[in-house]
Amino acid sequence: MHVIFFLITFCALVNGDCIFRSNDSKVLQDKIKKWKIYNNTLTRNTSTSIYQIGICLAPNNADIHGAVIQKENNNNNNTYVLGKLDEANLVEGANFILLTYHNGTRYSNQCYDNTRSASIFFICGQNKENITVLEEHTTTDEHCNYVFEVQIPEMCPVVPQEKKSMSGGAIFLITILCLASAYLIGGFLFMRIKRGARGVDQIPNFEMWRRLGHLAADGCDFCCRCNPNTSRQGYFLDETGPDTRSDDDILSP
Numbered sequence: 001m002h003v004i005f006f007l008i009t010f011c012a013l014v015n016g017d018c019i020f021r022s023n024d025s026k027v028l029q030d031k032i033k034k035w036k037i038y039n040n041t042l043t044r045n046t047s048t049s050i051y052q053i054g055i056c057l058a059p060n061n062a063d064i065h066g067a068v069i070q071k072e073n074n075n076n077n078n079t080y081v082l083g084k085l086d087e088a089n090l091v092e093g094a095n096f097i098l099l100t101y102h103n104g105t106r107y108s109n110q111c112y113d114n115t116r117s118a119s120i121f122f123i124c125g126q127n128k129e130n131i132t133v134l135e136e137h138t139t140t141d142e143h144c145n146y147v148f149e150v151q152i153p154e155m156c157p158v159v160p161q162e163k164k165s166m167s168g169g170a171i172f173l174i175t176i177l178c179l180a181s182a183y184l185i186g187g188f189l190f191m192r193i194k195r196g197a198r199g200v201d202q203i204p205n206f207e208m209w210r211r212l213g214h215l216a217a218d219g220c221d222f223c224c225r226c227n228p229n230t231s232r233q234g235y236f237l238d239e240t241g242p243d244t245r246s247d248d249d250i251l252s253p
């Protein structure tokens with residue numbers, strides 16, 4: 001009876017190749033199962049070692065339980081298992097998820113002869129290749145524990161696409177349009193009610209716009225007309241053009 005109960009519990013906890021401790025939340029396990037990185041392996045080369053990190057997948061076929069493998073670059077070429085898939089532990093913080101593998105290769109004459117363990121912090125980030133080694137055990141710097149940091153795009157808050165679709169240019173155009181219509185309507189009402197204007201005179205600053213229109217027409221004329229009679233050299237620089245002569249009394253001799 002005990003054996004059957006144990007088997008049921010055990011099988012319920014098998015999730016891919018990771019076996020989580022019974023207190024780890026099933027919701028959290030289902031969350032990391034949806035990640036692209038799940039059931040995959042990562043490699044990180046440092047100056048001292050090559051780390052193969054399995055996310056619920058053994059990186060080395062030779063050891064189906066080894067979750068994180070360290071190959072030292074030194075003369076000895078030592079290989080250590082830093083934790084096992086069947087000793088996985090999962091906890092969630094405010095903005096991280098921590099996966100820890102226990103029961104790796106035992107230290108000898110170091111770290112109280114404990115087994116090696118490796119922790120992987122999953123944080124929000126787009127760069128899946130950027131694996132940071134936060135802590136590693138070396139002969140000169142004994143940490144007894146290995147800590148990695150891996151960026152997970154799926155952990156980043158989802159920004160609604162619809163609200164993002166309005167670009168800066170569109171907002172600028174809408175602002176200009178709003179200002180222009182406010183100017184036209186406001187000016188129209190002002191001219192009509194305060195000044196008692198009728199017809200085209202209701203358009204605000206009508207005289208200025210009329211002159212601007214003339215100038216624009218002259219500009220087009222100058223640029224686009226092929227007829228050499230209507231275009232003169234230095235037309236734009238000539239302040240006493242036919243349209244402005246009467247107005248610019250100060251500039252006239």
Ligand SMILES: *[C@@H]1O[C@H](CO)[C@@H](O)[C@H](O)[C@H]1NC(C)=O
Binds near residue numbers: 016017057
């Ligand atoms: C994990 O990936 C391996 C091959 O990379 C595949 O054989 C296995 O079925 C996958 N397991 C799950 C649970 O997706």
Ligand SMILES: *[C@@H]1O[C@H](CO)[C@@H](O)[C@H](O)[C@H]1NC(C)=O
Binds near residue numbers: 021023
């Ligand atoms: C699960 O948690 C309870 C209390 O939170 C604790 O008493 C129990 O030992 C834990 N079980 C395991 C397997 O860690």
Ligand SMILES: *[C@@H]1O[C@H](CO)[C@@H](O)[C@H](O)[C@H]1NC(C)=O
Binds near residue numbers: 043044045050
């Ligand atoms: C790490 O180093 C090994 C051998 O030194 C090489 O085969 C592998 O491509 C390297 N991986 C990365 C990600 O640089």
Ligand SMILES: *[C@@H]1O[C@H](CO)[C@@H](O)[C@H](O)[C@H]1NC(C)=O
Binds near residue numbers: 075076077
């Ligand atoms: C360590 O590995 C490198 C390449 O993987 C090899 O060239 C070298 O001979 C190895 N050293 C020892 C002591 O096995």
Ligand SMILES: *[C@@H]1O[C@H](CO)[C@@H](O)[C@H](O)[C@H]1NC(C)=O
Binds near residue numbers: 087103
């Ligand atoms: C740790 O791994 C060893 C084999 O390396 C195994 O004999 C032992 O039962 C494991 N310990 C636990 C608590 O699973």
Ligand SMILES: *[C@@H]1O[C@H](CO)[C@@H](O)[C@H](O)[C@H]1NC(C)=O
Binds near residue numbers: 130149
């Ligand atoms: C990798 O991530 C760390 C922080 O997690 C950051 O400081 C570093 O600039 C990143 N490097 C690259 C190349 O993105």
